[in-house]
Amino acid sequence: MQLSTIAWITLVIPLIAAALILLVTRANKPLAAGLAILSVLIAFIGSWFIFWHGVNADYLGFDWINLGKTFSIPFSLLIDPLSRTMFVVVTTVALLVFIYSIGYMRDEEGYSRYFAGLALFLFSMLGIVLANNLVMMYIFWELVGVSSYILIGHFYTKDSAADAAKQAFIVNRVGDFGFLLGILLFWISTGTFLISPLNSSAGLFVEHPGLLALACVLIFCGTVGKSSQFPLHVWLPNSMEGPTPVSSLLHAATMVAAGVFLLARIFPILSTSPQACEIVAWIGAISATGAGFIAIQQDDIKRILAYSTISQLGYMVAAAGLAVSAALPMFHLFTHAFFKCLLFLTAGSVIVGMHHEQNIWKMGGLMKKMPFTFLAYCCGMLALSGCPFFSGHYSKDLIMACSWEHHRAIFWVLVIGAALTPFYMTRQALVVFFGKPRSEHSEKAHESPWVMVVPMLLLAVPAVCAGYPVVKNFFFKDIGSLAEPEIPPYVDQVFLAAFLLGILGAFAIYRNVAKDPLRIPFFAQRFYLDDLYDWIVRVIQGGFARICSFVDRWFIDGILVRGSATLVWSIGFALRFLQLGNIQAYAFFFGAGVIGLIYLILNVR
Amino acid sequence: MPTLANYLLASGILFAIGLGGVMLRRSIIIIFMGLEIMLNAANLSLVAFSRYGLVDGHQIFDAQVLVFFIITVAAAEVAVGLAIIVSLYRARQTTHVEDIDTLKF
Numbered sequence: 108m109q110l111s112t113i114a115w116i117t118l119v120i121p122l123i124a125a126a127l128i129l130l131v132t133r134a135n136k137p138l139a140a141g142l143a144i145l146s147v148l149i150a151f152i153g154s155w156f157i158f159w160h161g162v163n164a165d166y167l168g169f170d171w172i173n174l175g176k177t178f179s180i181p182f183s184l185l186i187d188p189l190s191r192t193m194f195v196v197v198t199t200v201a202l203l204v205f206i207y208s209i210g211y212m213r214d215e216e217g218y219s220r221y222f223a224g225l226a227l228f229l230f231s232m233l234g235i236v237l238a239n240n241l242v243m244m245y246i247f248w249e250l251v252g253v254s255s256y257i258l259i260g261h262f263y264t265k266d267s268a269a270d271a272a273k274q275a276f277i278v279n280r281v282g283d284f285g286f287l288l289g290i291l292l293f294w295i296s297t298g299t300f301l302i303s304p305l306n307s308s309a310g311l312f313v314e315h316p317g318l319l320a321l322a323c324v325l326i327f328c329g330t331v332g333k334s335s336q337f338p339l340h341v342w343l344p345n346s347m348e349g350p351t352p353v354s355s356l357l358h359a360a361t362m363v364a365a366g367v368f369l370l371a372r373i374f375p376i377l378s379t380s381p382q383a384c385e386i387v388a389w390i391g392a393i394s395a396t397g398a399g400f401i402a403i404q405q406d407d408i409k410r411i412l413a414y415s416t417i418s419q420l421g422y423m424v425a426a427a428g429l430a431v432s433a434a435l436p437m438f439h440l441f442t443h444a445f446f447k448c449l450l451f452l453t454a455g456s457v458i459v460g461m462h463h464e465q466n467i468w469k470m471g472g473l474m475k476k477m478p479f480t481f482l483a484y485c486c487g488m489l490a491l492s493g494c495p496f497f498s499g500h501y502s503k504d505l506i507m508a509c510s511w512e513h514h515r516a517i518f519w520v521l522v523i524g525a526a527l528t529p530f531y532m533t534r535q536a537l538v539v540f541f542g543k544p545r546s547e548h549s550e551k552a553h554e555s556p557w558v559m560v561v562p563m564l565l566l567a568v569p570a571v572c573a574g575y576p577v578v579k580n581f582f583f584k585d586i587g588s589l590a591e592p593e594i595p596p597y598v599d600q601v602f603l604a605a606f607l608l609g610i611l612g613a614f615a616i617y618r619n620v621a622k623d624p625l626r627i628p629f630f631a632q633r634f635y636l637d638d639l640y641d642w643i644v645r646v647i648q649g650g651f652a653r654i655c656s657f658v659d660r661w662f663i664d665g666i667l668v669r670g671s672a673t674l675v676w677s678i679g680f681a682l683r684f685l686q687l688g689n690i691q692a693y694a695f696f697f698g699a700g701v702i703g704l705i706y707l708i709l710n711v712r
Numbered sequence: 713m714p715t716l717a718n719y720l721l722a723s724g725i726l727f728a729i730g731l732g733g734v735m736l737r738r739s740i741i742i743i744f745m746g747l748e749i750m751l752n753a754a755n756l757s758l759v760a761f762s763r764y765g766l767v768d769g770h771q772i773f774d775a776q777v778l779v780f781f782i783i784t785v786a787a788a789e790v791a792v793g794l795a796i797i798v799s800l801y802r803a804r805q806t807t808h809v810e811d812i813d814t815l816k817f
Contacts, residue, residue, distance in 0.1 A: 688813035690743075691735050698731075 111166040114184050117153035118233050120146045125226035128219055139219035143226045144205045151198040158191045177298050185239030188585030193236045200360035200448050201229050203562040208352040210558035211455050228254040232361035240300040241290045252279045255362055259349035268348040275342040282332015282339050289325030306375035323383035334366025334420045337394040341637050347409040351455030358416045359448030367423040367440050374433035388428025392520040395421025399527030404630035407465050408454050411535050419443050426506040429513045432587035442498035446490035446570040452563045453484040460552040469546040470539045476552045481540050483563040490570045492529035493606050501574030504602050512592040522605050529609030537617045719760035726753035740797055740807045755779050
């Protein structure tokens with residue numbers, strides 16, 4: 108079989124599975140799950156096969172729109188080092204999450220619908236990874252939005268889930284609008300939608316650095332929405348309303364990773380614009396640290412992880428903004444995909460064990476009751492915190508080392524974030540797994556079934572070792588350089604100090620406490636940003652809507668539509684008094700009219 | 713020998729009688745007769761103009777021939793009109809115009 112055929116099959120098969128599940132096998136739960144897992148298994152094998160062959164190619168499917176040279180949108184797959192690596196990350200994580208879902212969703216409503224949604228989600232994400240032009244990418248980008256809407260709102264009978272799904276979709280639309288403008292701006296200035304020519308078109312912008320910066324920032328808007336960066340980060344924590352495996356997939360390899368992948372995709376052109384890079388780096392750094400501050404005061408086990416995701420995505424975005432190499436953000440995305448997926452799977456396992464209780468202050472002492480979960484959690488948590496010899500350490504420290512070299516202010520902001528990460532993760536670990544049980548559920552907690560434990564333990568392996576130099580070279584040597592920058596030795600000690608400070612600080616504060624000793628409303632209320640957005644939507648947007656409604660109801664409807672109808676009706680009403688029903692009267696009018704006409708003809712010149 | 717003015721006067725009187733019949737009478741048959749009188753008044757003036765109007769000193773008989781056509785067509789029209797009146801009477805048992813006011817609002 109040709110590689111191009113394999114690539115196409117890999118892309119399309121999750122879509123076929125989704126369609127089959129929804130249309131044919133809806134009633135049969137095991138068959139629905141089996142189909143979805145079979146499709147992701149095929150995609151998994153295909154992606155590794157393509158990765159193993161290491162081809163660089165552009166597989167043309169068909170010309171979707173072709174209006175001559177200046178406006179042509181093909182539907183074809185771009186296989187290059189970047190998409191190959193992302194390809195295997197997505198399918199590998201997806202495979203484990205799909206298997207884990209069998210256990211997690213066992214007793215839930217809408218089992219088949221859920222698996223169809225997952226398969227559709229995988230299809231959309233693979234489309235983003237493999238798209239060779241920005242328009243195709245945008246289409247799959249929106250498909251990711253739709254499938255995330257379906258999955259976050261899976262328990263749609265719950266108001267909060269329905270609202271969260273709506274919010275995720277709408278907030279993403281805000282960013283996507285900028286993305287679309289960016290695509291169009293790039294098209295106007297370079298005449299192409301294709302990624303490869305676009306990336307080598309920096310020469311066209313030599314005269315117009317401002318235009319390039321604007322186009323890059325507009326594209327970056329898409330990332331801000333999808334990767335949940337400040338100020339559009341509000342949807343991600345709320346998306347925790349979806350089933351936990353969905354959160355896991357959403358946060359690890361699909362959806363939020365798409366934004367960072369987009370930055371890596373346009374990296375060659377982005378890195379030629381210092382102004383755009385500055386903005387990107389600052390947004391990333393602010394998100395990295397701001398989300399860290401919020402995370403230390405959250406009580407929901409999944410929300411803490413959600414804010415940690417925003418924080419880690421901030422690191423990736425900042426890494427892209429440093430304009431060092433496309434491999435830098437991708438490396439962190441790679442390691443993050445594994446340990447964050449792992450953390451969510453363990454959180455899901457805890458939630459199942461706790462009978463769907465998510466408040467960490469109702470948990471406690473779960474270490475003995477869920478030993479495998481605890482083991483997996485520790486791997487993920489240490490990797491996320493940047494503990495030496497765990498994957499997160501390698502990628503995060505590399506980003507911070509690069510920022511030391513290229514942008515000192517960003518470096519210090521990121522270091523604060525790096526101290527916050529171990530702090531809130533240790534807090535969560537201490538409260539959930541150590542101490543005494545704080546509620547009835549935590550006393551009766553039990554380990555999860557093997558379909559959930561096995562994927563967790565499997566994921567724990569890459570979560571630990573995805574950052575080792577061997578792995579790094581294997582996956583990233585073709586994407587770009589990941590050389591350690593020259594940094595003074597005390598910078599390394601700063602990293603270690605930040606890590607230890609976070610861990611020890613959390614130990615000092617949270618050992619054996621019954622309830623949260625820290626109360627910082629500003630962080631607990633998420634900087635009041637959610638309230639601010641609520642206010643904006645309610646007062647400003649709502650007020651504008653009321654004005655529009657008034658104009659529509661009274662001016663458009665009242666005067667223009669009903670007014671004209673009333674005018675015609677009243678003229679008709681007046682004229683119908685001429686209808687006397689008397690034939691001689693009509694004859695009289697007729698005669699009078701003739702006489703009048705004759706008079707006019709004779710006398711008026 | 714009557715002059716053109718005599719003919720036109722007679723034609724005018726006939727027309728006025730016809731118009732009066734149409735305007736004032738209530739029976740459709742009488743109105744119809746009034747209409748015919750008006751038609752014939754017009755015919756009369758047409759023939760009179762033809763008789764007295766010379767072209768290059770010669771009489772032209774075109775109009776007098778035309779009048780025969782008009783009379784023929786009027787006969788056909790009367791047949792149609794009377795048929796309408798008869799069927800109206802069958803439908804309404806009346807030929808008075810005041811009673812035929814269904815189209816009035």
